[in-house]
Every structure is written in C-alpha cells, then in structure tokens.
Amino acid sequence: MRLNFLLIIFVLFSSIKNNQLFGQSVATIGSDESITTGRNHQCDVFTDYYYDLRQQSLYRASELTAAGISGASTISSIQWHINSANSNTYLGAISIKMANYTSTLDGTNFAEPTWTEVLTANEPGDLSPSGWVEFNFTTNFIWDGTSDVLVNICKSSPCCDYESLSYEPYVYYYDDGTNDRVSQQSSNDSGDGCTHTDVESSTADGNKPTIKLDYVLNCTTPGGPPTSPVVANASTTSETLSWTEHADGDEVLITCRLKGTGAQAPTDGTSYSGYTQNYATTTKQTDANNKVVFQRSKTADNPTPITISGLTCGSEYIYTLYSRQSSGDCYSAGVDVNDQKRFCAMTVSQASTAD
Numbered sequence: 514m515r516l517n518f519l520l521i522i523f524v525l526f527s528s529i530k531n532n533q534l535f536g537q538s539v540a541t542i543g544s545d546e547s548i549t550t551g552r553n554h555q556c557d558v559f560t561d562y563y564y565d566l567r568q569q570s571l572y573r574a575s576e577l578t579a580a581g582i583s584g585a586s587t588i589s590s591i592q593w594h595i596n597s598a599n600s601n602t603y604l605g606a607i608s609i610k611m612a613n614y615t616s617t618l619d620g621t622n623f624a625e626p627t628w629t630e631v632l633t634a635n636e637p638g639d640l641s642p643s644g645w646v647e648f649n650f651t652t653n654f655i656w657d658g659t660s661d662v663l664v665n666i667c668k669s670s671p672c673c674d675y676e677s678l679s680y681e682p683y684v685y686y687y688d689d690g691t692n693d694r695v696s697q698q699s700s701n702d703s704g705d706g707c708t709h710t711d712v713e714s715s716t717a718d719g720n721k722p723t724i725k726l727d728y729v730l731n732c733t734t735p736g737g738p739p740t741s742p743v744v745a746n747a748s749t750t751s752e753t754l755s756w757t758e759h760a761d762g763d764e765v766l767i768t769c770r771l772k773g774t775g776a777q778a779p780t781d782g783t784s785y786s787g788y789t790q791n792y793a794t795t796t797k798q799t800d801a802n803n804k805v806v807f808q809r810s811k812t813a814d815n816p817t818p819i820t821i822s823g824l825t826c827g828s829e830y831i832y833t834l835y836s837r838q839s840s841g842d843c844y845s846a847g848v849d850v851n852d853q854k855r856f857c858a859m860t861v862s863q864a865s866t867a868d
Contacts, residue, residue: 540580585658595682613660620715732841735761747853762836793823826857
C-alpha cells in the first residue's frame, strides 16, 4: 500500500556540513502572482496527469542579484511554494540539478548543460499541507555570480494508477516581465521523467515558479594586510593612523587592544559596521580585548590618516590592520603596529610636587 503521510512537510535531509552554512541567507526569487491549474502547465514541478515529469526553469543573474545574492555564492537548498497538496500527491524518486547557464530555452528539447546534481533520492511520500517545501542539497551548487541559473527537476513515481491521483499540488509562479521562454515541462507515463528529452509544454511568456534559495556569498580571502602602518600626532587621548593598502580586498578593518593582550582576528562572514573611531565607546569587537575602530572602503579613506580617540594617557595600545573583502565578509591576516607614547598632562598640584 502506498504510504500516506498526512500533515507532514516533505523534507529531504542532507548532512549538517552541506545544509548549515555559516552566515546563510535566504533569497526569494519572484512573487506569488499566479498558481498552476489543470495539467501540462510549464511551471508544474511536482505532479501532473502522469507521474513521470521533467521541468526546467531559467532564473536570470539579475533576478538573483536583485534578491540579495550580490556575487558568487554557494547555494544549499531550494524551496517551491505549493497550494492544496492532498493525500494523492505522490513524489517517488526525485532528482534536482542546477547549472550556470548562458543560453536560452528553445521549447522543443530540454537543455543539457554541465549539471550539478544537488539532490537525488527515492522517497515515497506526500506533500502536505500547503506552503513552502524545502529540499536541502546533498551537494551544494556554486553560482558563478554572473551566469543565469537553470533549475532542472525530474521524477518517476511508478507506484500506482495515474488516473486515481490528483493533479495537485499546484505551484505558485510569476511573470518576470521579459516575455521570454523561461520554463519548459513534459509529463508522460514512460516510467522515468529524468529520461525525457522532448518538451511538451512551453510558452514564451516570462512565467516560472517562485522559489527560495538558501545561500552564502563566496569570498576570496585577500592575499595580505595593509602595509607600512604609521601612528603619529599623539595627544593624551588620541592619535592618527595611516597605511598603504594591499592590492586585494576593497576595505580595511582595524582593531585596537591594550598592550599585553592577545590579538583576535575578525570572523569571516561577519561585518563590524556600526563601529566608532573611539576606543572607549565603540561597541564592535572581535573579542573582549580587541575593539573595532575602523571598517571602511579603501578609496574613501586613504591616504588621509584617520584619528583614533578615546585612549587613556599612560596606557599603551596595539593596532592590527586587516584587508577586507566586503562581498562575503572575509579578512586577510593582520599586521600590528604599536601606538605612540603618550604622556599625561600634569595638574598644578602634580607640577608643584615635581618641583
């Protein structure tokens, strides 16, 4: 008897390593403008009149960027938004593939680029209830940051008589405004939708399923820290700091700590915006000893020296400078520079005692 899991969202689990990426974000591509109905709709990704189905959707690089994926990224899951799933919605064996894609869909033959098969599983079960259905990848997909992304889903569910089943679940889709051919689909009883080569349903109307993607921005660690740091113009509570930038990275981050305490590098995937250039008041820090006193664009702030205030006369400090790549928040190794010796101003009574 076919398994019937009521009121359970069908989720395929992947390993923690692949699914729980540090600094993960979620991007929604499209909006729920329409919903598939009937049979042989180009946006149907789960069920149609026949079990065996293949569907492809093309998402533009500009859409990913507009959704917040601002550069090359590692994508670890995909979600589709369904409606009216019922006990007759059977998944069976399923495969999801993704590819960086630079061509178009022709509506006649399914595209066959160089795929990353992000998920394959033979999971009997139903999709219920309505809502977002997430598939966590067993192999992450690497988006190159510039190409369009082609998503391919196919399945075979040779469990039962297709006539006894509903066409549901219906999938929400949207119009991307291009009138391009961006979805194509086929559904028949061949036994395996993943072997389909011919497209049965495709229209040049800009329609494709709404999706969500879990992602982290990829980051190329800068090759080195700023060089030639110079501390100057010391007063009792402030001093200036200048440097020469490294060729890598697009920002500079600076921490300040009391001499005698250890350095703590910034954490990749973390931005320390919201700092102040006042050691006494800044609330951003890489640990309890290392306070962030600077994180800004190289071009905007160099070569003019910056002023660090909030220092205590008589105390000695060490600055550590890092190159930062803001897309993905990753940091180079650091370089240290000692502060200038600062002397406390004597009060009148102190001066009299000294005499």
